Amino acid sequence: MQEIRLTPTSYIVLGLLEMAGESTPYALKQLVAGSVGHFWSLQHAQLYSEPERLAAAGYVTEKLERTGRRRKLYALTARGRAALDEWRQDPATDRAELREPSLLKLFFGADPARMAAAQIPAHRAKLAEYEAIRDGMPASVAEGPRQALDMGIRHEREMLRFWEELAEGDDARLRPATAQNPVPGE
Amino acid sequence: MQEIRLTPTSYIVLGLLEMAGESTPYALKQLVAGSVGHFWSLQHAQLYSEPERLAAAGYVTEKLERTGRRRKLYALTARGRAALDEWRQDPATDRAELREPSLLKLFFGADPARMAAAQIPAHRAKLAEYEAIRDGMPASVAEGPRQALDMGIRHEREMLRFWEELAEGDDARLRPATAQNPVPGE
């Protein structure tokens, strides 16, 4: 049995198999697209290779369909469930980074107004999409996905505010105080 | 001359070479750690391999020190500067994803209170660190880094609020409305 390192991708596969039970890579792809993929997406090819990797290390079982397409079916093993539990119960995590391509451009001197003009509608759209999902969520959806979605909405709102303030142009607050500030009163 | 694809890593190297002029990989490492690395960090090994890649494609020049350590010195070429400008002037960017390991755990059922207990001090510390940097920033620092830092502060604040509200336990707002809501008045 091969030793492998479990990556976030691994836990996504394990977690989805727990939620959905035995699944094909294609089913996993659909699941990712409709849920966790909103804040952590995967290429479809990884949903073929990762379960194979996990199978080689005993975290999931691999079964070939008998009928027609002979697709591959994956399911959690006890070991897989244990690994998932252990991960889930450990509150320690790697520090996340923002890694916003738009921030990178801004950092290196892109024009804030031009950047904002492109970013604002994108974040508006994303925000609207998330809010629609939230408003259409059936009551059966678990807390976890609900909370994650909430964070996504908050983040989009914050990004939107950021770019909107940049677009207003006057980011005086970002410059050190100078004589240009009108003195109130007196 | 080899063709290469320019990645975010490439633009970080090009951008820093523009800001700092001719530099060694180690100097780049220091620059990253103190600036852009706060939201987009790189392994030090990449600051050796990436300039080499860029040199092979003509975006930077590579020079060997004569004296002592014979370190490698890199500098922007006209082609490198042009690529940087083109990138910077194009407001289109790939969509960023949150990719928060903590959100992933939450999504898959980790205990919100336990997660919050670990996340809150981490975000408090990060926030304090960013605010200290902002307050100590010399007036000479350009707008870009200033704005990026501002976004970092906003993001940390938002994450902090998120986890604090989760920790308070009452996330009723996330559940669909039910009879449990006390009817005000009447």
Added chain:
DNA sequence: CCTATCATGTAATCCGTTACATGATTAT
């Protein structure tokens, strides 16, 4: 002097992306 840390790099591994392929459904 010896040890720890800084400075400087190379090599191997591996995950993730991209490209390639093809059979099955659905739409026109």
Added chain:
DNA sequence: ATAATCATGTAACGGATTACATGATAGG
């Protein structure tokens, strides 16, 4: 029927992380 899209995979490539290594500098 034919074209388009969905479903289902494999293969190649490359960038990023990790591990390995060693000379210089500073601290005890």
